[in-house]
Amino acid sequence: MDANQNQLDKKLADLLKQAAEVAAQMQAQQQGPGTPHFDQIEIPAHEVGQRLSQMIQSTRATDVALEQGQRIKCPDCSKECRVEPTRRQVHSMDGPIELTESVAHCRRCRRSFFPSA
Numbered sequence: 229m230d231a232n233q234n235q236l237d238k239k240l241a242d243l244l245k246q247a248a249e250v251a252a253q254m255q256a257q258q259q260g261p262g263t264p265h266f267d268q269i270e271i272p273a274h275e276v277g278q279r280l281s282q283m284i285q286s287t288r289a290t291d292v293a294l295e296q297g298q299r300i301k302c303p304d305c306s307k308e309c310r311v312e313p314t315r316r317q318v319h320s321m322d323g324p325i326e327l328t329e330s331v332a333h334c335r336r337c338r339r340s341f342f343p344s345a
């Protein structure tokens with residue numbers, strides 16, 4: 229791991245620790261006094277993990293889409309086509325996410341294509 233990766237890894241560890249503390253406080257408030265069953269701790273903790281996963285997937289997919297060039301050649305006719313970011317809802321293994329993808333449309337061929345495909 230290089231210095232930048234180490235720095236990001238430490239930042240992530242700090243933020244996850246903060247998130248874990250906030251989520252635990254929220255559980256304590258919602259559950260009130262008394263001893264909760266372990267599944268009352270585990271299930272909401274897992275749901276927070278799924279929310280984090282959805283946020284990471286959506287952010288990373290958007291970053292990748294925005295890194296695509298503005299124009300790309302049509303795979304059929306080689307005409308230069310404009311690349312547009314489009315949003316759509318997809319179901320990830322951790323639940324629904326809003327995904328941003330780059331899609332190019334060739335007017336000559338009347339077809340859309342994904343630049344990464």
Ligand SMILES: [Zn+2]
Pocket residue numbers: 302303304305306307334335336337338
């Ligand atoms: Zn074309």
